[in-house]
Amino acid sequence: MLSDQCFKDLTLMISDVIDQVGLDDSQHGKRVGYMAWKCSGHLDIPNFSPTDILVTGLLHDIGVSSSRDHELLVTQMDWDKAQAHCEEGTKLLRDLPFYSKYIPAIRHHHTKWPALSESDIDEGSKLLASLVFLADRADALLFQYLDNNPDDEPIHAMAFIQAQLTDQLSDYFAPVCVDAFIRASSIDAFWFNLESAHLDRYIHNLDISVPVSLDIQATEAVALILAAAVDAKSPFTADHSIRVGKLACYIAQQAGLPDLRCQQLRIAGYLHDIGKLHIPDKILDKQGPLNAKETIAMHRHGFEAKDILERVEAFREIALWSCQHHEFLDGSGYPYHLTGEQIPLESRILTIADIFQALAQKRPYRDSMPLSQVIGILTDLTTEGKIDANVLEIVYAHQKQCWTLATAADSLNRP
Ligand SMILES: [Fe+2]
Numbered sequence: 359m360l361s362d363q364c365f366k367d368l369t370l371m372i373s374d375v376i377d378q379v380g381l382d383d384s385q386h387g388k389r390v391g392y393m394a395w396k397c398s399g400h401l402d403i404p405n406f407s408p409t410d411i412l413v414t415g416l417l418h419d420i421g422v423s424s425s426r427d428h429e430l431l432v433t434q435m436d437w438d439k440a441q442a443h444c445e446e447g448t449k450l451l452r453d454l455p456f457y458s459k460y461i462p463a464i465r466h467h468h469t470k471w472p473a474l475s476e477s478d479i480d481e482g483s484k485l486l487a488s489l490v491f492l493a494d495r496a497d498a499l500l501f502q503y504l505d506n507n508p509d510d511e512p513i514h515a516m517a518f519i520q521a522q523l524t525d526q527l528s529d530y531f532a533p534v535c536v537d538a539f540i541r542a543s544s545i546d547a548f549w550f551n552l553e554s555a556h557l558d559r560y561i562h563n564l565d566i567s568v569p570v571s572l573d574i575q576a577t578e579a580v581a582l583i584l585a586a587a588v589d590a591k592s593p594f595t596a597d598h599s600i601r602v603g604k605l606a607c608y609i610a611q612q613a614g615l616p617d618l619r620c621q622q623l624r625i626a627g628y629l630h631d632i633g634k635l636h637i638p639d640k641i642l643d644k645q646g647p648l649n650a651k652e653t654i655a656m657h658r659h660g661f662e663a664k665d666i667l668e669r670v671e672a673f674r675e676i677a678l679w680s681c682q683h684h685e686f687l688d689g690s691g692y693p694y695h696l697t698g699e700q701i702p703l704e705s706r707i708l709t710i711a712d713i714f715q716a717l718a719q720k721r722p723y724r725d726s727m728p729l730s731q732v733i734g735i736l737t738d739l740t741t742e743g744k745i746d747a748n749v750l751e752i753v754y755a756h757q758k759q760c761w762t763l764a765t766a767a768d769s770l771n772r773p
């Protein structure tokens with residue numbers, strides 16, 4: 359699929375997902391992108407347009423995949439492990455050609471200017487990295503200020519942030535970037551746009567038109583980036599998404615679905631639990647039974663998956679199957695309480711792959727179940743009219759292969 363709108367939708371979707379890894383600090387990427395974009399009006403960065411600068415800001419923390427890393431990055435000015443997420447981000451972006459020009463800047467967005475100016479990357483990427491680093495630290499200072507002054511608004515932090523950037527942190531960044539920030543941030547509206555509702559509207563109204571082709575390989579590469587964020591946020595179910603994707607794809611192949619359908623279903627498996635990014639860690643990681651409120655919070659994740667994914671056209675069907683992976687044929691599932699024919703075959707396959715893998719995987723509060731017990735539980739669910747008997751028949755006929763895909767370490771290798 360080739361469209362200008364696709365690049366904007368895709369970039370904002372990825373940015374929203376990265377921001378949700380740090381639940382208490384949503385919109386960090388958007389604030390960094392916005393501040394860098396505003397500064398771009400006051401300095402010339404060779405080979406990078408204002409759109410490029412905004413996109414680099416939106417995606418700069420793409421390698422941050424745990425809430426704890428995210429928290430450290432916004433609460434501390436220096437953190438000796440900061441480079442790890444820069445390197446991880448570089449790896450995640452390498453399969454997406456339309457983002458490759460941002461890789462050097464993302465790799466160096468925590469490198470201080472004395473080292474950055476001596477590095478072997480191109481001049482434009484040096485300045486872009488420094489500008490994003492500056493906007494990133496400005497946002498960390500804003501976070502600290504508002505934490506200490508909860509009744510204040512961003513504009514009240516102007517003097518504090520400007521003083522820090524020109525004094526204590528002055529040798530962190532390229533002098534032209536500091537100068538550009540002081541000029542851009544001396545306007546009141548700069549700070550008003552950083553308020554949550556204004557920021558969302560401002561970014562969504564920007565013209566970010568770049569023609570990109572999002573074929574099935576690129577769609578899968580994006581899905582793997584998003585899946586890494588989900589599994590890292592929930593370490594007790596780490597690797598669950600990748601294994602469910604591979605298992606769902608395999609079952610779809612045995613059911614005779616066309617190749618493209620099978621590939622899409624693998625992607626849906628990678629992303630089926632993406633809505634868990636909205637669930638607080640203390641509920642996700644709870645080892646005992648959930649209370650009523652926690653159960654409702656957990657039951658949102660299918661709904662939230664659709665909300666995240668359906669904005670990008672290439673992900674629309676994937677969004678639909680993902681949001682239905684906890685529906686049961688008798689209407690006792692959630693969140694839509696669909697019944698029978700309302701649930702397409704792809705969603706039914708995903709449901710069975712999800713249950714099979716979850717039971718086969720060792721959890722901190724229980725051992726992995728043996729294959730016979732997994733098949734027994736799935737058979738009971740069929741008898742109760744909850745899951746598709748024909749799909750289970752396929753699983754039953756290929757149970758050893760299903761078990762291998764659901765449990766073997768090599769099933770985590772990229773396709
Ligand atoms: Fe960062």
Ligand SMILES: [Fe+2]
Nearest residue numbers: 418419431494
């Ligand atoms: Fe950041």
Ligand SMILES: [Fe+2]
Nearest residue numbers: 630631659683
């Ligand atoms: Fe789920």
Ligand SMILES: [Fe+2]
Nearest residue numbers: 598630631712
């Ligand atoms: Fe799941």
